Each structure stands twice: as structure tokens, then as C-alpha cells.
Amino acid sequence: MKRSFIREILESVDCETISFAGGLPNENHFPVKDLKDANLKLYENSKNLQYAQSNGIEELRQQIAEFYNEEGFETNASNILITTGSQQALYVIAKNYQSKDIVIEEPSYLGAINTFKMNSMIISTAELNNDGVNIDKFRFAFEKTKLAYLIPDFQNPKGSLYSQEKREKIARMTLENNAYIIEDAPYTQLYFEKKPKSISSMIPNNSLHLGSFSKTLSPSLRVGWIRANEEIIKELTMIKETIDLHSCSIAQYTVSNYLNDSSKYKKHLQKLREAYKTKMEFFVKALKKHLPSFEFTKPMGGMFIYGRLKDVDTYELVQECIKEKVVFVPASQFYLDKKICDEIRFNFTHSSQEDVEIGLIKINSIYGAFKNEENLIT
Amino acid sequence: MKRSFIREILESVDCETISFAGGLPNENHFPVKDLKDANLKLYENSKNLQYAQSNGIEELRQQIAEFYNEEGFETNASNILITTGSQQALYVIAKNYQSKDIVIEEPSYLGAINTFKMNSMIISTAELNNDGVNIDKFRFAFEKTKLAYLIPDFQNPKGSLYSQEKREKIARMTLENNAYIIEDAPYTQLYFEKKPKSISSMIPNNSLHLGSFSKTLSPSLRVGWIRANEEIIKELTMIKETIDLHSCSIAQYTVSNYLNDSSKYKKHLQKLREAYKTKMEFFVKALKKHLPSFEFTKPMGGMFIYGRLKDVDTYELVQECIKEKVVFVPASQFYLDKKICDEIRFNFTHSSQEDVEIGLIKINSIYGAFKNEENLIT
Numbered sequence: 001m002k003r004s005f006i007r008e009i010l011e012s013v014d015c016e017t018i019s020f021a022g023g024l025p026n027e028n029h030f031p032v033k034d035l036k037d038a039n040l041k042l043y044e045n046s047k048n049l050q051y052a053q054s055n056g057i058e059e060l061r062q063q064i065a066e067f068y069n070e071e072g073f074e075t076n077a078s079n080i081l082i083t084t085g086s087q088q089a090l091y092v093i094a095k096n097y098q099s100k101d102i103v104i105e106e107p108s109y110l111g112a113i114n115t116f117k118m119n120s121m122i123i124s125t126a127e128l129n130n131d132g133v134n135i136d137k138f139r140f141a142f143e144k145t146k147l148a149y150l151i152p153d154f155q156n157p158k159g160s161l162y163s164q165e166k167r168e169k170i171a172r173m174t175l176e177n178n179a180y181i182i183e184d185a186p187y188t189q190l191y192f193e194k195k196p197k198s199i200s201s202m203i204p205n206n207s208l209h210l211g212s213f214s215k216t217l218s219p220s221l222r223v224g225w226i227r228a229n230e231e232i233i234k235e236l237t238m239i240k241e242t243i244d245l246h247s248c249s250i251a252q253y254t255v256s257n258y259l260n261d262s263s264k265y266k267k268h269l270q271k272l273r274e275a276y277k278t279k280m281e282f283f284v285k286a287l288k289k290h291l292p293s294f295e296f297t298k299p300m301g302g303m304f305i306y307g308r309l310k311d312v313d314t315y316e317l318v319q320e321c322i323k324e325k326v327v328f329v330p331a332s333q334f335y336l337d338k339k340i341c342d343e344i345r346f347n348f349t350h351s352s353q354e355d356v357e358i359g360l361i362k363i364n365s366i367y368g369a370f371k372n373e374e375n376l377i378t
Numbered sequence: 379m380k381r382s383f384i385r386e387i388l389e390s391v392d393c394e395t396i397s398f399a400g401g402l403p404n405e406n407h408f409p410v411k412d413l414k415d416a417n418l419k420l421y422e423n424s425k426n427l428q429y430a431q432s433n434g435i436e437e438l439r440q441q442i443a444e445f446y447n448e449e450g451f452e453t454n455a456s457n458i459l460i461t462t463g464s465q466q467a468l469y470v471i472a473k474n475y476q477s478k479d480i481v482i483e484e485p486s487y488l489g490a491i492n493t494f495k496m497n498s499m500i501i502s503t504a505e506l507n508n509d510g511v512n513i514d515k516f517r518f519a520f521e522k523t524k525l526a527y528l529i530p531d532f533q534n535p536k537g538s539l540y541s542q543e544k545r546e547k548i549a550r551m552t553l554e555n556n557a558y559i560i561e562d563a564p565y566t567q568l569y570f571e572k573k574p575k576s577i578s579s580m581i582p583n584n585s586l587h588l589g590s591f592s593k594t595l596s597p598s599l600r601v602g603w604i605r606a607n608e609e610i611i612k613e614l615t616m617i618k619e620t621i622d623l624h625s626c627s628i629a630q631y632t633v634s635n636y637l638n639d640s641s642k643y644k645k646h647l648q649k650l651r652e653a654y655k656t657k658m659e660f661f662v663k664a665l666k667k668h669l670p671s672f673e674f675t676k677p678m679g680g681m682f683i684y685g686r687l688k689d690v691d692t693y694e695l696v697q698e699c700i701k702e703k704v705v706f707v708p709a710s711q712f713y714l715d716k717k718i719c720d721e722i723r724f725n726f727t728h729s730s731q732e733d734v735e736i737g738l739i740k741i742n743s744i745y746g747a748f749k750n751e752e753n754l755i756t
Contacts, residue, residue, distance in 0.1 A: 027424045036421040039628070043414040046405045049596040084462055084622040091621045095496075111623070118473075118620050218427040220627040242492050243469045244462040248626035249598040250417070 013327055018359035020328040023156060023215075023303055024350040029275055030218050031258075031268050038257035042250065052249040054241035055233065056082025056225070060256040064211070064225055073201040081233050081240060084247045086186050086212040086224040087111050092239050093182055093208060093226070094119040101145035105133050107334030107343075109156045109184065112149055125336055128155065130297050132162035135169055146179035153196045154187040154302025157334045157345035161196060161300045171202035179206065186212040186224075189269050191301035192277045205229045213255055215303065216269060221251040273301075276349050280305070283348035283356055290360035293367070294344070305346045306331070312370050313340050320366050326359040391705055396737035398706040401534060401593075401681050402728040407653055408596050409636075409646050416635035420628065430627040432619035433611065434460025434603070438634040442589070442603055451579040459611050459618060462625045464564050464590040464602040465489055470617045471560055471586060471604070472497040479523035483511050485712030485721075487534045487562065490527055503714055506533065508675050510540035513547055524557035531574045532565040532680025535712045535723035539574060539678045549580035557584065564590040564602075567647050569679035570655045583607045591633055593681065594647060599629040651679075654727055658683070661726035661734055668738035671745070672722070683724045684709070690748050691718050698744050704737040 013019060042048045055061070061077035068075035083089040090112050099120045104112070106125035116123055124145060126138035132152065142148055150170070152162035162170075174181055183200045188211070200207035212224035226236060240246075259265055280298070283305055287294050296307025309317070314330035321327055331343030351359065391397060420426045433439070439455035446453035461467040468490050477498045482490070484503035494501055502523060504516040510530065520526050528548070530540035540548075552559055561578045566589075578585035590602035604614060618624075637643055658676070661683055665672050674685025687695070692708035699705055709721030729737065 022429065024429060027428055030424050030427045032421055032424050032427065035427070036418065039417060039421075040414065043410055043417075046408050046410050049408045049410065049413070049598045050405055051400065051402060051592075051597045084626065087620075088622040111620070114620050118617070214429075219429045220427045222622060222624070222626040239496070242465075242489070242496050243621065244466040244600060245489070246600070248462065248600040248629045250632065251626045251628050253598075254628065 013322065014325075017322070017325040017327055018351060018355045018362075020326075020346040020348075020351060020359060022350065023347055025215050025219065025303070026275070026279070026349050029272050031264075034258060034264060034268070035218060035254060038260075039250070039254040041257045042253035048249065048253050052246050052252070054246050055237045056080065056247065057249060057252045057256060060223075060252050060259075061225075063256060063259045064227070068201075068227060071197075071201065073198070074204065075227055076230075078230050079227055079233060081226045081228075081236050082247050082252060083224045083226060083240065084244065085214055085219070085222040086184065086210050087115070088222075088240075088243070088247070089210045089212075089224050089226045090115045090182075090184070091119075092236050092243065094121060095239050096232075096235055097121060097147060100147060102147045102149055103138065103141035103145045104149045105151065105155065105158075106336060107157055107331055108149070109151060110333055112184070113334075113336065116149070123336060128158055128160060130158075130160050132160065132166035133170075135166060138170070139173060142173060142179060143177055146177055147182070148174075148179070149182045149184065150199070151184045151187075152199060153185055154190060154299055154304070156187070156302075157304055157329065157331060158306045159297070159299035159302050159304045160306075162199075164197075167197070167199045168202070171199050174199075174203050174206050180208065181206065182208045182210065184210045186210070186215050187302040189216050190273060190276055190303065192273060192280070193300060200227070208232065216272065217255065217258065221255060222248065223251050223255050276301075276303070280348050282353055283346065286353075286356045286360050287346075290357060291364045291367070293364075303347055303349045305348050306343065308343050309367060310342055312342055312367060314342055314344050315340070317363075317367060317370055320370070321363055324362050324366060326362045328363070391700065392703075395700070395703040395705055396729060396733045396740075398704075398724040398726075398729060398734075398737060400728065401725055403593050403597065403681070404653070404657070404727050407650050409642075412636060412642060412646070413596060413632060416638075417628070417632040419635045420631035426627065426631050430624050430630070432624050433615045434458065434625065435627060435630045435634060438601075438630050438637075439603075441634060441637045442605070446579075446605060449575075449579065451576070451582065453582075453605055454608075456608050457605050457611060459604045459606075459614050460625050460630060461602045461604060461618065462622065463592055463597070463600040464562065464588050465493070466600075466618075466621070466625070467588045467590075467602050467604045468493045468560075468562070469497075470614050470621065472499060473617050474610075474613055475499060475525060478525060480525045480527055481516065481519035481523045482527045483529065483533065483536075484714060485535055485709055486527070487529060488711055490562070491712075491714065494527070501714060506536055506538060508536075508538045510538065510544035511548075513544060516548070517551060520551060520557060521555055524555055525560070526552075526557070527560045527562065528577070529562045529565075530577060531563055532568060532677060532682070534565070534680075535682055535707065535709060536684045537675070537677035537680050537682045538684075540577075542575075545575070545577045546580070549577050552577075552581050552584050558586065559584065560586045560588065562588045564588070564593050565680040567594050568651060568654055568681065570651060570658070571678060578605070586610065594650065595633065595636065599633060600626065601629050601633050654679075654681070658726050660731055661724065664731075664734050664738050665724075668735060669742045669745070671742075681725055681727045683726050684721065686721050687745060688720055690720055690745060692720055692722050693718070695741075695745060695748055698748070699741055702740050702744060704740045706741070 200209035578587035
């Protein structure tokens with residue numbers, strides 16, 4: 001088992017390095033003042049500092065359930081398990097389905113792959129296209145595994161968005177096979193045009209829907225959740241309490257107090273989407289200007305621009321880039337067998353405009369040198 | 379796998395029930411004002427709200443290392459892994475030693491037993507006496523398992539304290555067998571007379587020493603840690619980041635800011651010890667007066683009074699007590715095979731003096747009825 005390339009990179013690069021690597025939200029857009037007020041408030045009652053319920057504090061589970069209900073996806077507080085970020089949601093689920101078969105998109109989120117492997121799950125893959133997973137390949141695997149892990153909204157790493165047609169097909173397939181899907185949705189709120197409708201809402205009893213406040217409020221809180229049927233939530237709660245009794249309740253009360261004014265949260269999300277859309281547009285323009293060989297599709301939301309830099313192993317390229325103080329994630333990391341790969345994931349939410357330009361110019365220059373070298377060898 | 383009896387009880391009893399069950403610190407002794415100030419301070423830098431290092435924030439790891447150094451137990455920040463409470467420390471370790479043999483004290487902490495079982499560890503036991511584990515039985519098992527889980531200071535549930543002689547014997551045995559001990563020390567700071575010296579300090583490379591702020595500052599923070607050699611910490615960090623990327627950094631910064639004034643922390647601990655000693659003395663007196671059949675040894679620290687109520691299955695007794703709105707933990711829960719058992723664990727830190735008296739009088743009356751019934755049947 002290797003450590004996550006991204007976590008290692010995040011911890012090893014110095015602060016002078018321009019990083020397009022991590023899935024970092026932009027610190028300038030954290031609602032610092034409002035979070036601070038919400039946090040402060042919990043100290044009014046010293047009972048809030050006591051041990052809390054394993055499945056999460058009641059108020060917060062109720063508020064999250066309400067978000068689902070607002071969209072017509074009927075949900076009670078007892079359908080919600082609070083986790084230490086989405087990552088723990090994945091771990092708890094992987095532990096529950098330990099040694100079982102699962103089909104995932106390829107490429108997919110590295111943290112999920114590692115978690116599934118660590119719990120001896122047997123992973124099949126289905127190719128991910130720009131409108132969602134390749135349905136024929138997916139069906140072939142899913143009929144056997146009866147369990148799938150999907151990121152339909154602004155996928156990590158690919159940024160892709162499932163078409164409505166594919167969503168409906170997968171929902172149908174799930175019921176036909178008496179199967180389950182794990183729908184990971186940390187980026188859903190970061191849409192640029194229209195909020196996508198979850199697959200889970202079409203199959204409430206056959207889905208585990210994962211959400212998180214890491215990308216919308218702050219990752220430091222480590223507050224995520226699972227929405228599933230009550231029976232599954234009970235099973236997962238047993239695992240969750242064996243792992244850490246319960247998630248930090250300082251953070252849970254902070255989020256809950258923050259959400260008490262729901263119009264504030266909605267305004268914040270609206271501003272965040274606008275800011276990230278602007279950042280995406282700038283990154284796209286900069287790519288076209290400074291790294292013209294990079295082929296990509298403009299994302300409709302989320303945090304990533306994904307594409308192809310022809311005729312280069314991007315894993316080798318990034319090693320050189322790190323020396324020159326710029327870093328991205330070579331996409332081989334998102335493939336199960338880490339095969340040689342010419343794809344790249346860029347994060348567009350974190351860096352300043354100046355850094356985007358400097359960073360891309362550097363990458364282009366190193367890429368040029370690489371190509372020349374290769375030509376010499378051939 | 380059953381849910382933890384204690385967690386279930388904590389969540390199911392209503393607020394009118396007098397509970398001697400949970401290992402709850404007393405809310406009146408949380409340093410609310412100082413924690414609030416420490417918490418507030420983190421909002422001065424919005425970077426504190428970003429993703430943090432997997433192994434924990436540097437400042438806090440440094441401060442914890444310093445505590446060890448003050449006692450002559452040489453430790454660097456790189457020897458520390460921050461976890462979501464001690465419970466996660468146990469889980470991460472159990473995952474690392476998955477399917478391996480381990481010897482534990484009997485009785486022992488239920489959360490540890492569940493975690494070891496969940497990770498398919500093969501558990502042997504050695505009887506725990508009032509001065510520590512039975513050395514002959516321990517040696518017999520330890521020579522085979524090469525891994526032990528011990529709570530030498532004010533054990534949960536037994537409240538027992540290891541003698542210096544037993545500590546030294548176990549340290550020697552560990553080195554002779556090229557083995558490891560997991561030393562769980564959440565109660566160490568709650569001593570009434572003298573701080574016990576850890577076994578780990580005698581065998582720094584062959585020990586995993588676990589600490590927590592749950593019993594000293596607040597359990598809501600979910601901040602615990604593991605102190606071990608760097609190689610082990612690296613292995614455990616890989617597991618930790620697969621579970622939840624990192625522990626809540628709001629809580630980590632809060633603790634770190636709080637500890638910046640170390641004299642404040644020391645004064646707080648001193649006051650806490652005095653308050654808990656007073657509560658223990660009161661509980662002891664009340665037991666002698668209201669539940670005279672209960673045989674026990676006065677603890678030297680920690681949170682529990684443990685003993686025997688002859689001729690009754692305390693698991694059956696507690697079912698009746700719950701109906702009468704008083705609850706404790708029947709000790710069968712702390713045994714591997716949950717055998718019928720006449721022992722009880724009382725928590726003495728949480729209830730008010732009034733509740734202690736009312737609760738014990740109720741238990742005595744139900745116990746009396748039980749004994750009479752039994753006499754009728756025989």
C-alpha cells in the first residue's frame with residue numbers, strides 16, 4: 001500500500017510551489033466570520049462539550065435531512081449518519097462491504113480506491129466518458145458486483161457530469177439487479193448552471209448518498225454524511241462508533257449553528273459558484289494561451305479541469321515540474337493499475353490568477369523540453 | 379457484532395435516569411471559557427480552515443512531544459500521530475495488526491475488544507489483579523502473541539493501578555520477546571496522589587503509547603494521539619489518512635492554542651484531580667452506607683469504582699434498574715465471552731451527590747428484591 005500521491009505532494013511541496021494538485025477549496029471564500037459566530041455559540045451550553053451520539057448530533061442530521069426533503073427526496077434524521085468528512089463515509093462503507101465485489105468508474109477518486117483496497121474489496125472498472133460511465137461496460141460488471149461507486153456530478157478527477165439518460169438507466173439497472181450504488185457527491189453544490197439531480201433520489205432504498213461540507217464551508221471541519229435507508233445506517237453506525245465513537249462535535253455544532261440561518265448558506269453557495277466559475281473560465285483561457293497542446297473539456301462545475309497532454313508520460317513530467325516548483329496530478333494515479341498515461345488533473349479553484357499563468361508557462365516549457373528529448377531518443 | 383452496551387445505554391436512557399454507566403467526565407469541570415478563547419483564536423488565520431496534515435498539525439504534535447520530554451521520555455513531533463480520540467488510535471492500530479494475535483487484560487475496555495474483533499485479531503486474555511495483570515498468565519500468552527494491550531493506570535473498567543514491579547517485568551518481557559505493547563493511558567492525568575510512570579518510557583521503540591484530551595479537556599474535541607517510533611507512525615499514518623484524511627483541525631487548533639499557556643493546563647488538571655478525588659470519596663462513603671453488600675477496592679485515580687455484588691447476575695439486575703431509572707455497567711460486558719458475572723463498574727465522576735445517593739438506594743432495593751426472589755426459587 002502506497003500513501004496517496006496527492007496527500008504526499010500536499011505535505012512535501014514548499015509554500016513557494018504553485019500547486020494545481022490538491023482538491024483544495026479557496027481560503028478566500030471560506031465564510032470565516034459566520035463560521036466563527038456559529039462556533040462561538042456552542043459554548044453557551046457546556047453539555048455541547050460532552051460525548052455525543054455515535055450517528056451525529058440530532059439537529060445537524062435533521063438539517064441535512066431537510067435539504068433532501070426540499071428537493072423531494074424524502075429523508076428523516078434517522079437516514080443520516082454524520083462522518084468525519086466524506087472520506088470516512090467511504091471507509092465505513094468499505095468496511096461494511098469488506099471483501100465484496102464493486103465496480104467503479106475509471107479514472108476514479110484515489111482516496112476511494114485506496115479505501116476499497118484496504119478493505120480487500122475486489123474492484124472492477126468501467127470507462128468514464130464525458131456524459132458518464134460507459135453503460136455497456138458498466139452493466140456487464142454491475143450485474144456481477146451488485147455494488148457500484150459513482151461520482152456523477154463534476155467527477156474527481158474527470159470533472160464529467162452524467163447525462164439524465166445515464167442516470168435513469170443506472171437507477172433502473174440498480175433495481176433490476178437488487179443492487180446498491182454508492183453515490184459520492186462532494187461537488188454537487190459547485191454547479192455553474194443547474195443543480196444535478198441525484199441518482200439516489202430515484203432509488204432511495206438502494207443507494208448510499210454521500211455529502212460533505214468540506215468543499216462548501218471548510219475542510220477543517222471534517223463534516224460529511226451518508227444518506228441511506230435506516231437499516232444500512234444502523235449497520236454503518238456500529239462500524240463508525242468502533243472507529244472513533246463519534247465525529248468531532250465542536251465541528252458538528254458549528255455547522256448546525258451556521259445552517260440555522262439557511263438563507264445565509266444559500267447566499268454563500270451562490271457567491272462561491274460564481275467565484276469558482278470565474279476561476280474556471282480564467283484557467284481555461286490560460287490553458288489555451290500557455291499550454292496549447294492540452295486537450296480538455298470545459299467542466300460544468302466542481303474543482304477540476306481534466307485532459308490530455310499528448311506524447312508524454314505525465315507522471316515523469318510532474319517529477320520535473322516539482323523541481324521547478326509547479327505541481328499537478330498525473331492521471332495515472334486515478335487508474336487502478338497506474339498504467340502509463342498522458343492525462344492530467346488540474347485544480348482550478350485554489351491558485352491565484354498570477355500563479356495560474358506562471359505555473360502553466362513553466363509546465364509548457366518543461367513539456368517542450370521533454371518532447372525534444374524524446375525526439376532525440378527515437 | 380453487537381453495538382457497545384455503554385453507547386447504546388447512553389443513547390437510550392432519558393435525562394431523568396441516573397447514570398453511573400458512561401465514562402463521562404463532569405461538564406462542570408470543562409474549562410469552557412479557556413477552550414472558547416483558544417477556539418476563537420484559530421479564526422485569525424483562514425489557512426487554519428484548510429485541509430491539514432494527515433498526521434496532525436505540527437504545533438500540537440510538538441506540544442504533546444514536549445509533555446513526554448518533560449518526563450524524560452525522549453519524543454519528537456514525528457513520534458506523534460493525532461487521532462480522532464483514543465478510540466481511533468485503537469482502530470488504526472488494530473487495522474495495522476489485522477488478524478494478528480494479541481493478549482489483553484480481563485476485564486478490559488469494551489471499545490478496544492470490539493475494535494480488535496472487527497479487525498479479526500485473535501484475542502487471548504490474562505486475568506487482571508489490583509496491582510496489574512497476572513504476570514505468569516500474561517507471560518504465557520505474550521510469548522506467543524508478541525503484542526499486548528494494557529491499561530496500566532486506573533484501568534477501565536477495574537480502576538486498578540500497576541505496581542512498579544509489574545511495570546518493569548512487562549518492559550523486560552517485551553524486549554526479551556522482541557514484542558510490542560499498546561499502552562492505553564486516557565486516565566493517567568487523573569491520579570489522586572502521584573503520576574504513574576508509563577511502561578512505554580522504559581521501552582520507547584517497542585511501545586505504542588495512547589493519550590487523549592477527552593477526559594481532561596472535553597470529549598467533544600475528539601483529540602487523542604499515539605506515541606510510537608517513527609517507522610510505526612508512518613505505517614499508521616497511511617491507515618489514518620485512508621480512514622478520514624485527518625482529524626478535525628478546528629479541534630486540533632483549539633487544543634494547541636489552549637496548551638500555549640501550559641501553566642493554565644497544569645492548574646486545570648490540579649483542580650480536576652481534586653474535584654474527582656472528592657467525588658470518589660463521596661461515592662465510596664455512599665456505597666458503604668447505601669449498598670453495603672458491594673465489595674470493592676478504592677481507586678487511586680481515574681473515573682471508576684469496580685467491585686462485586688455477590689449472588690446476582692448484574693446484567694439481569696441492570697435491566698430492572700433501567701426500569702427504575704438508574705443505570706450502571708454490568709461487568710460481563712468487559713469479559714470476552716460475556717459470561718455471567720456478579721461484578722459492576724460505577725462511574726463516579728459524572729453524577730451529583732444527590733443522584734449518587736438516590737441511585738445507590740434504588741439499586742440496593744432492587745438488589746434486595748432480586749435476592750429474595752432467588753431464595754424463593756432455590
